[in-house]
Structures are given as C-alpha cells and as structure tokens.
Amino acid sequence: MRDVAVIGVGMNKWGELWEKSLRDIFVEAALLAMDDASVDHIDSLYVGSMTPGLFIGQEHLGSLLADYLGQCPIPAARVESACASGGLAVRMGWMDVALGVSDIVLVGGVEKMLDVDGGAATYALATAADQEWECYNGATFPGLYAMIANAYQAKHNIPFDKFRKQLAQVAVKNHANGLLNPNAQFQSKVTPEQVMTSTMVADPLRLLDCSPITDGAAAAILCPLEMARAKFKKHSPVVIAASGAATDTLSLAHREDIAYLKATEVAAQHAYKMANMKPADIDFAEVHDCFTIAEICVIEALGFFEVGKGGDATLEGATALDGAKPINSSGGLKSKGHPVGATGVAQVVEVAHQLRGEAGKRQLQKARIGLTQNMGGSGGSTVVHIFKAV
C-alpha cells in the first residue's frame, strides 16, 4: 500500500444557502480544494451524500458532480453511510490512492437540506434509523440520542443537575470555537443557562443540544505521499496515518450497551493499530457532536477519557481549545453546522488547517497529530482517520 497525503482542502461558509444549488456548493468547495492543492485535474471522485434523493430529488451524484466540475469522463461515485457518508468517502478515496488505482483523487461531501421544509428534512434524516422498528413507532433522531443520554446517566449514576451541565458545556465550548471559524453556520456564543433553558426537544435534550440543519459542502485532494513530496510542495504534506471503519446494529435497541458507542471504539482501535499509536498520541480531534451527548460518548469510545468521565473532562475544560485534548476546534457539528454528507470531509479540512498552522484565531498550540471521527445514525457506523504533519 502507498502512503497517502492530503494536498489540498476547501470549504465555503455553511448555512442557509438559499441562492445556491447542490451542484453549486459542491463545485465551489471542490475548486477551493483543487486550487489549494494546485491541481487542474483529478483521476477519480468520491462524494459523500446521505440522501440527495429525499432532499432535492436527485440521485446519480457521481456523474452530475464530475460533469459540473469539468472532469468527465473520470470515474465517480456517491458514497453513503448516513451522517458518516463524508468520512466513508474519504476512506474510499484513501483506498483508491493507497492501492495504486488512482493518483489524484477528490474526496468531497455535500448535502442541500434546506430545499425542503423542516418536516421533510426530519423525515429524510430519520431514514438513517430503522424505519420499520424505530421510526414506525414514533422515534426521532433527537429521541434516539436522548435515550442514549438517559441510559448513560443511569449507567454511570451521574446526578441529573451535574449531567445537564456536562451536556450544556459541550454546546458552550463548540459555539465558542465556532465563533472563531468564519465558515461556521453559527457565529454566536451561548451560555450554559441558554442551553439549559432552550426548548425541550426530547428529554433531556434541548434545542441547543442539537446540531442544526445546514446546506454545505467540503472537499479534499489526496495523492500518494511520494508524489506530494515531488510535485506538490506548496504545503507541507499532511499524511493519512490510518483509516478505520466499523458498524453496529442499526436499531439502538439491539446494541449490547445502549450507553456506549461500540462502533466508534472498534473503528478507533483499527486506526490506532494501523498508525501504531495510542489515544494519548493524538493532539486534537474533530468528532461527531450531532447532539451534545454524542460528543461525551465519542471522546470516551475513542479512549481519550475513562468511560463515564467524558462529561467531567468537558466541564473541567480538558476538551477546550487550551485544554489537554482539544475537541472540535472548528466548532463541531453543533456550531459549524451539519450538512450530513459533508460533515466527515469538513473534519478533514479542519484537521489539515490545524496541522498546517493555518487555523487562524483557533490555531492550536500543539497540532502534529489529529484525528477525525464521523458517525452515522445513532452510532450504527463510524469512520475514524488519523492525520499527521510530516
């Protein structure tokens, strides 16, 4: 297998992009990444998108986006794993380059979620859960994560008031980080009190515990590390040290432990083994905080904090920009926005910027090894990548 480098990344400001179409926002991000890498052609394209068919009535994205990017007749594929579609697209592109099939690959992600109303968007997102045995009986995504939250609180016997503050702190921290990210959907500070008094969505999760609905795209250019060193010297190369992916039961009910994200642990363990690293070697991470409870469970499953202690670590500031293990310096899904298929690729954009020392006001002091964790559904799939500045 060849070592694979990230030689260019790109994303635009995310949000409610009424005036732009899916193909517009994707091509804009893809061109930014190609310009960042100084390439004018690509050999193949992988685009993560959860459900363009339900959001805009359009499938067959591989051809559509290769065409509008001016790259036909390259091979192109849409990759889907619900909210982890972007991360899985990165993994497909990494495999393509590592195996020597293609040299220059564009991995992207896109979702245009605001062309439909809130009810239709909620329905589209819920197709990532089990339609027949969860959604039929009235489950929603906030509801599934709320059940994870209540199971977690009970399992670890955390007093509710303390648990509520731990959840709130995830949102407070990620909004504070997003305030420093010009591409974030929300450029707004929130206080613990605002989070804890926002509208209840599914007990105990409130509106400000939830990531928003977003239009957005992101892209990255991959090539063999040797080629990056010989031909693409604009940036110091960022190497993909490892890729790990795993699945778990689609239905939350069928997990052995409802309060634990096993697929995240398994994907991370594969990645640590491939990179010959351990959790302590990771300087910072971008993780899938679709709901505040998700970030707490994820940082435990990644091995950063003891199981049951992720909330305490968050309250103590360990995951803040100046903490021992900064999490979601970009603002995370919570503040940067969550255009589902694009999220996993935007995590790579942030990690590359941090590793290259180009993260502006949110630049981390210690940023040599970064990890991304992108998760589908209520935890039924997870993709983890580890990146290293070389």
Place this chain on the structure above:
Amino acid sequence: MMSSITARYWREIPQRYRGEASKSKKTGKTYFPPRLVEPKNGNRQFEPVKLDYEGNLITYTVIRVAPAGFEDQGAYALGIVELPGGARITAQIADCPLSDVKIGMKVRVVFRKIRDEGHEGIHCYGYKVVPA
C-alpha cells in the same frame, strides 16, 4: 412523510399485531424482528415463538417535537423495552403520566393504534407498552 407501502404494512402484521419472533436453536435467544442469521455465531436455525409480553424499560425519552404522522399525539414517552429471552423493542409508553416513566419500570406490551396515515386517515396499528 412518505406513506407506508401497502405490501410492507401487510408483511409486518405478524410482528406488529401478534409479536411473532424467532428463537435461536443454538443460544435460545429471542430475536425481534425475526432474523435469518444469528449475529456472532452464524446460526441459521430458529424456531418461531411469540414474544413474552412483560419486560423492563431500559431507557426512554419524552418526544416533545413529534415527527410527521405523530403531531397530534402531543408529547409522548418512547422507550426501549427488554423482554424475556433478550428481545428488545422500541415502543411508546402509554397509559402512564410522563412524570411517572422511570428506567427499570415493569411494562407490558399491548396492541394499539400507532397513527392515522395520510389524507384518508387510514389507521396503522402495532404495539405500545403500558405499566405492568
């Protein structure tokens, strides 16, 4: 909200109306809905069984923002219930004040209307749980 596909609704009647499940001949564990392969051991030998209808609530939430088709049901409790044999179901918790719902409570599976579908208001049935 896409309406249920007629064949899909009809196909799931044995589970939704009668709790038909499958029991592994290898481990004795009950699976709901029935499966063709048992996770982890590859067993394909099952016998049909009916769900044992009394179990424990292992987690829950109160859905305050209801999805399409459930808007008129206001806030409702939704939980995961573990039944004897190890089968777990996701179901609404009915006939119980929301403030009385607690993890660990004993519940019983009952046949109920789940929602009315589409402009015609066709009744869709299935299971909910109530305090045992």
